[in-house]
Amino acid sequence: MSVISPYGLGKAAFRDGFTAGRSALSKVDVADDLPYVEAGVVDGEAVSVLLRDDCDLNSRSQRFIGRPSSLAVGTLALMLREHDLLGEYAPAQRALVLGGDLTTTDRAMDLMYDSLTEELPYHVNAKQLPSTAMNFPTTQCAVRFGLQGPNSTITSGRVTGLSVLNYARRLHRAGRAPMVLAGAVEDLNARRSWITWHGLAGQEPRPLGEGCCVFLTESAESAAEHGRTPMAEVLALEFGTTLDPARATEALTTRIRRALASAEVDAADVDLALLSGVDGDAEHAAVTGVFGADTPAVFPGDLIGDTAGASGAFQLAAALSDPAAGLAVLTAVDPDGQVGCGVVRILSRH
Amino acid sequence: MGNGAPGRSGRVVVTGIGVISGIGIGRAGFLDGLLAGRGSAAPVTAFDVTGFEYGKVCEVPEFAVDEERPHYGRATQMIAAAALMAVEDAGMALTRLRAGRGLIAVGTTEGEARDVDEMTTTEVNKGLADLDPVLARRARLGRMPVSVADDLGLEDVELVTLPDVCAAGNYAIGYGLDALRAGEVSYALVGGADSPCRKSFAAFYRLGALARDECRPFAVDRTGVVLGEGSAMLLLEPLESALERGALIHAEVLDYNFNCDAGHPTRPSEERVTQCLRGALDNAGVSPAEVDLVMAHGTATKANDPMEAAAFTEVFGDLPVPPVAAIKSMIGHTMGGAAAHSGIAAILGLEHGFLPPTINHTTTDPECPVDCVPNRARRAEPKIALVNSLGFGGLNAAVVLKRFDRQAEGIGS
Numbered sequence: 085m086s087v088i089s090p091y092g093l094g095k096a097a098f099r100d101g102f103t104a105g106r107s108a109l110s111k112v113d114v115a116d117d118l119p120y121v122e123a124g125v126v127d128g129e130a131v132s133v134l135l136r137d138d139c140d141l142n143s144r145s146q147r148f149i150g151r152p153s154s155l156a157v158g159t160l161a162l163m164l165r166e167h168d169l170l171g172e173y174a175p176a177q178r179a180l181v182l183g184g185d186l187t188t189t190d191r192a193m194d195l196m197y198d199s200l201t202e203e204l205p206y207h208v209n210a211k212q213l214p215s216t217a218m219n220f221p222t223t224q225c226a227v228r229f230g231l232q233g234p235n236s237t238i239t240s241g242r243v244t245g246l247s248v249l250n251y252a253r254r255l256h257r258a259g260r261a262p263m264v265l266a267g268a269v270e271d272l273n274a275r276r277s278w279i280t281w282h283g284l285a286g287q288e289p290r291p292l293g294e295g296c297c298v299f300l301t302e303s304a305e306s307a308a309e310h311g312r313t314p315m316a317e318v319l320a321l322e323f324g325t326t327l328d329p330a331r332a333t334e335a336l337t338t339r340i341r342r343a344l345a346s347a348e349v350d351a352a353d354v355d356l357a358l359l360s361g362v363d364g365d366a367e368h369a370a371v372t373g374v375f376g377a378d379t380p381a382v383f384p385g386d387l388i389g390d391t392a393g394a395s396g397a398f399q400l401a402a403a404l405s406d407p408a409a410g411l412a413v414l415t416a417v418d419p420d421g422q423v424g425c426g427v428v429r430i431l432s433r434h
Numbered sequence: 435m436g437n438g439a440p441g442r443s444g445r446v447v448v449t450g451i452g453v454i455s456g457i458g459i460g461r462a463g464f465l466d467g468l469l470a471g472r473g474s475a476a477p478v479t480a481f482d483v484t485g486f487e488y489g490k491v492c493e494v495p496e497f498a499v500d501e502e503r504p505h506y507g508r509a510t511q512m513i514a515a516a517a518l519m520a521v522e523d524a525g526m527a528l529t530r531l532r533a534g535r536g537l538i539a540v541g542t543t544e545g546e547a548r549d550v551d552e553m554t555t556t557e558v559n560k561g562l563a564d565l566d567p568v569l570a571r572r573a574r575l576g577r578m579p580v581s582v583a584d585d586l587g588l589e590d591v592e593l594v595t596l597p598d599v600c601a602a603g604n605y606a607i608g609y610g611l612d613a614l615r616a617g618e619v620s621y622a623l624v625g626g627a628d629s630p631c632r633k634s635f636a637a638f639y640r641l642g643a644l645a646r647d648e649c650r651p652f653a654v655d656r657t658g659v660v661l662g663e664g665s666a667m668l669l670l671e672p673l674e675s676a677l678e679r680g681a682l683i684h685a686e687v688l689d690y691n692f693n694c695d696a697g698h699p700t701r702p703s704e705e706r707v708t709q710c711l712r713g714a715l716d717n718a719g720v721s722p723a724e725v726d727l728v729m730a731h732g733t734a735t736k737a738n739d740p741m742e743a744a745a746f747t748e749v750f751g752d753l754p755v756p757p758v759a760a761i762k763s764m765i766g767h768t769m770g771g772a773a774a775h776s777g778i779a780a781i782l783g784l785e786h787g788f789l790p791p792t793i794n795h796t797t798t799d800p801e802c803p804v805d806c807v808p809n810r811a812r813r814a815e816p817k818i819a820l821v822n823s824l825g826f827g828g829l830n831a832a833v834v835l836k837r838f839d840r841q842a843e844g845i846g847s
Contacts, residue, residue: 117563176693176709185574189550196554196633205485205632210640214699214826216633217543218575218597223827226696232706235694235829236605239595241576247594251609258612260692278562279553282570323592325583335589420580422593 085315086163086267087401088155089295090124090388093134094162099405101387108388109291116274119281123272124293124389131158138165139228149215149224151271151294152187156221157228159267159296164229167300169263172310175232179261181251182222182237182298183244183268185393186280190273192216221269233261241418242360243323244268245396246426250321252301262306267298268397272389280392284419290361293389297397313432315404319347320427325420332417336370339425340415344374347427349411351375354427356409358399360416361385367417380408396424403428442674446614447838449681450524450669451778452516452625455765456492456662461523465782469811471791473764475648475660481551481632486639488646491630492662492766506581507546507572509629512665514581517623520669521586525681526621528586534620536591538579539609541602541626542770543825545575545595548631582623582667592619599825600731600767601692602626603666603774604833608690610670620675627665628769635661641700643735648794649767651732651760652739652802659733662766666774668781677845683838685781688718688818695828701737702824707745711822714832715749722750726816727789729776730806731824732760733767742822743802757812758804759783759790773823777833780819784837789814 087094090108091101101108109122131154135141138161146154164170169178195216198208214220219237226235234255240247245268252266270276272294281289300312307314320343326335344351357371361383371381384402385391391398396416403412414426453460456474457467466472474492483489499511506514517538521531544550549569556565571577579593592613598605603626610622638644643658650656676683691713695703715722730742746755761779762768768775779790788811795808821833 117561119563175696180694185576189573192544192547192550192633193554193557195637196551196631197558199633199636200555200558205483206636206639208633208636208640210637213634213637213641216637217599217826219599219825219827219829220699223694223696223699223829226694226828227699230696232694232696234692235696235827236692237597239574239576239597240579240593241574243593244576247592250592251594254609254612254616257616260612274562275557278565279570279573282565282567283574285567285571325580325589325591325593327584327587327589418576420574420577421583422576422580 085401085404086159086298088126088131088159090126090293092127093130098401102402102405103407118274118277120277120289120291122291124291125272126155126294131155134158134161150191152269153221153224155271155296156182156225156269159298160225160229163298163300170229173263175230177233177262178231179233179255179264180222180225180231180235181248181264181266183239183248183393184218184270185239185241185244186276187270187393188216188218188220190275193275239393240422241420242392242395243416243418243422243424244393245399246321246414246416246424249318249426253318256303262302264301265298266301267296268394269296270294270392270394291389293391295391295394297394297401315432317429317431318426319429323424325422327421329421332366332423333369336367336415336417336423337373339423340370340374340413343425343427349427354379354411354413356403356406357381357413357415358402359383360395360399367415371415403430444615445673446611446670446687447673447676448668448684448687448781449671449676450520450526451684452519452523452667453778454494454497454512454516455664455775456494457764459496460519464778465786468779468782468790469788471793471810473793475766490647490660492660494663504568505572507549509546509627510578510581513540513578513627514585516625516665516667517582518585520623520667524669526669531621532587536588537610537613537619537622538582538591539594539596539606539622539624540578541596541598541606542575542578543599543602543628544634545578546573547633548629549573551631551633598829600769600772601823601825601829601831602770603772603777604690604821604823604831607687607777607833608692611687611690614670614672622670623667624670625665625667625774626770628771629663630661645734649734649763650794651730651734651763651792652798652804652806653795654797654799656734658735659762660766662768664765664768664771664775666771666778685784686836686838688720688834688836690714690833691717692831697828699827702741702828704741704745707830708748710830711745711749711820711832714820714834718834720818720834723753724818725756725820727780727783727819728756728758729780729819729821730758730760731822732762740801743804746804755804757789757807759807760792761790763793773821773831777821777835780821780835784816784819784835787815788812789816
């Protein structure tokens with residue numbers, strides 16, 4: 085596991101902050117004209133130093149790849165400090181699946197902004213075009229670390245973190261790659277803040293957050309071969325959607341029950357539920373309905389802000405950081421109707 | 435994780451096709467357009483091109499967005515419409531679809547890019563605090579498959595958007611194949627869509643990648659691509675379920691391969707494209723000698739076509755390169771939909787016994803020495819098609835499709 089979060093760089097910073105229940109939110113500068121007063125912001129300067137030292141990316145290159153790619157590349161760089169994946173696996177064996185939500189919309193609007201405001205409509209920096217596509221952070225990771233296997237970007241709103249795990253699982257099952265780096269990224273900027281604010285019109289706005297989490301996924305045999313102790317096993321993933329937002333609780337309840345049945349575990353055995361938390365009431369109702377009020381239900385977003393497309397990845401990072409978790413359930417509800425549930429057995433903590 | 439309807443053989447077939455394109459809507463309309471070698475490039479109407487010296491796009495003026503559904507943008511509505519067509523084409527009862535577990539995987543390059551353009555215009559004129567809430571809501575790419583579920587009344591369904599740019603259609607097909615083979619879903623609606631926007635037009639224009647008039651893949655006088663809009667969706671299901679319900683099978687999806695250049699963001703690596711194509715054939719258990727049709731990415735840019743022709747030459751080695759069709763000449767570059775449009779063109783060729791044409795062809799560039807089926811569809815009996823696609827960031831994705839031969843399968847017609 086590798087994490088860059090508002091708590092700082094690395095999984096230790098995240099674990100320490102999260103397990104202490106410390107808020108990573110800070111006041112936003114009123115001069116920035118943002119709709120939110122608080123946010124979970126990553127220390128950009130620390131990321132910049134990491135990219136310079138570990139990835140040989142000077143400040144100009146960092147500006148070119150932009151913040152979402154910087155967060156993703158930096159998170160992978162931290163992963164590679166710990167594991168010699170580039171030595172263990174040939175380039176074509178290294179797969180990456182990375183999720184997000186509004187990850188590169190800011191870059192797309194930059195380019196259009198120039199088209200609207202420069203002297204002629206085509207006076208734009210065309211080299212920026214690839215960075216306006218949502219797969220740019222994923223492919224920038226590939227470029228920096230020679231990941232020449234399957235490389236895919238995925239989004240399913242707030243369910244993205246669970247979808248990414250499913251994508252990785254399918255790559256493994258189909259024998260498409262022996263090692264899949266799976267994670268999600270979301271960055272904070274004024275446009276994302278306003279688009280989210282307006283897009284959630286009528287719902288209570290919550291502070292936004294940013295960051296990236298990446299997980300090393302491989303078969304148990306491959307992990308053992310490389311001397312790694314598995315941290316967690318994904319026992320079940322279930323997905324669905326509801327056409328009626330009022331029925332989100334019911335839709336999620338069905339997926340939680342299915343996931344428990346598929347994982348062959350009882351609700352009573354679950355130690356901890358981690359919630360995505362934008363539609364907190366519906367999600368919480370489903371979780372307490374299945375597990376009762378005694379099972380701890382944790383909203384990581386309360387501490388680090390709403391990381392949107394990366395929220396599911398942060399839920400898993402939180403499960404892997406919580407000393408009380410043996411069997412954890414991750415849930416997600418998107419305002420658009422998608423729901424998802426994962427059951428994860430925590431095997432060791434790092 | 436099991437769902438009760440896995441195919442016993444692991445074979446996956448295409449039973450439904452839905453298309454929106456500049457040369458035709460629906461399976462029959464698209465087939466007609468391919469056979470007629472129709473083109474669709476015309477002056478842009480979708481966005482303001484004042485200040486550009488030229489501007490043609492392959493639009494679909496017949497497709498009108500449903501104003502009653504303002505919460506879905508144009509590309510999203512195109513995906514929903516194509517998915518509905520695919521389900522109807524498959525003769526799949528909605529009750530049956532709703533009773534099974536499904537996957538909807540939508541490939542795209544930029545989703546509701548026009549909405550993002552519109553929001554930028556608001557930002558310039560008024561500021562971000564004045565953004566339209568309707569646009570802000572529908573700009574998220576994850577909403578594209580939601581519209582399909584909404585239209586078809588599907589709740590027991592996994593929804594994903596794969597923004598794997600211009601290879602995304604093949605990514606979606608591959609994802610559906612793996613989910614079906616694993617027995618995790620009983621059907622998959624897969625494909626892609628895009629609707630070009632001013633932002634991309636400006637950047638492609640600036641890059642010198644846009645043709646002034648027509649897209650002429652592999653021709654000596656090619657000057658670039660024409661952007662296109664549209665959507666393409668396929669209904670995939672296990673062979674056994676298709677046979678059991680007596681469905682018309684359009685083709686079989688044999689396998690796919692993805693890899694990444696991990697190099698230049700916009701200049702593909704011939705070596706990696708070659709490896710991707712070879713990998714797809716290996717995964718499918720097909721030898722190069724068995725391939726009868728290659729669907730090229732075929733952007734008609736100076737750089738792409740010689741690179742692709744060289745990759746094909748390498749893959750086929752001592753064998754002649756099979757006919758190579760590039761339908762961007764007809765429908766433009768539909769980006770997230772492009773690979774799925776190519777795949778459907780190949781399927782229709784396998785099913786109806788023809789090779790789709792590459793139109794606007796004058797003289798083949800000696801640097802791209804392929805038989806591009808110039809200008810007119812050609813009668814033939816192709817059995818295996820290889821569909822190539824490439825995307826920004828060095829994404830390569832190839833899919834292998836096979837004609838479904840009822841006689842050889844021992845099934846009466």
